[in-house]
Amino acid sequence: MDAIREAQKNLDHAKEQLRQSVRQARREGRTWADIGDMLGMSRQAAFKRFGEVIDPVDGRKITGVPMSLTQIRTRTEQVFDLIATADYEALEQMMHPEVREELSASKIAMVWSSMLTEFGAKESYEDTHVTFPAGERIEEDDQILGTVVGVTTVTCEAGERMGRVAFDEQQRIVGLLVLPPETSPLPF
Template sequence: MDEIQIAKSSLDAAKAQLREAVRQARRDGRTWADIGQTLGMSRQAAFKRFGEVTNPATGQTIEGAVMSIEKIRTLTEQVFNYISAAEYESLEPLMHPDVRSELPAPLIAETWARVLADVGAKESYSDTHVSFPAGERIEEDDQLLGTVVGVTTLQCEAGEVMGRVAFDDQLRVVGLLLVDPAQSPLPF
């Protein structure tokens, strides 16, 4: 167990060292594109992982939330379980109030009916993962700014549908998308 603790401490120290190196690069005038390229990710991914934003109304730094990838994967599938079972009253508490008003139950039901007509009933999920809105996967829990997207492939009777759920930093649904897996580009 000691070796596990030592490895965990080393990993935490390396993450802190990387965060500080990114902060120093920003202070030195490096762009998010430069940092992203060095880290093998997009500038948006680099910013969402390491960025710091000041709220102009309060003057305080907006801290990124540590997001649990497993929780987001679970919530993503739960959202589509509720939709496919027409349990809209269970879905509503997960949704941001603004989204609730823009995506009322009748609209979600109508959209799901079109999915059923195209590919049949949902049978299972595959490749459920978390990504940035631009599509880059997030592989581990991390402190992130802003919106992340839970992505899954709904395996249906006669085909597949990609389901995307955008979550804010409080894990509220701020967007829903059901599309053909080959659809491109995607709005989030």
């Protein structure tokens, strides 16, 4: 147990050292693209993971919100379970108020009915994961600025569809897509 405790302590220290190194690189004038290249990620992913933003209204620092990837994956599948069972009232409660009209029950039902007629009923999910809006996978829980996307393959009786749910920092739905798995580029 001591070895586990020590390894966790070292990991926490390394993460903090990385955050400090990124802040120093920014103070030295390095771009998010430079930092992203060094870390093997896009500039947006680097910014969302390490960026600091000042609210122009009150001058306070806007910090990232700790994201549990397990929670986001679970909520992603929950969204499609609610759609598959036509529980639009529960689905609406998960939505950001500003998208409720755009993602109305009638629109969602129409898209789901079309999917049912083409591919049959939902059977399972595969490869449910979390990405930044640009598509890069997020591999570990971290403090992240802004929107993340839960992605899953919805396996149906006669085919598959990619399900994408954009979540804001309070894990409210701000976008919802059902697309062919090979769709590219993605709108979010």
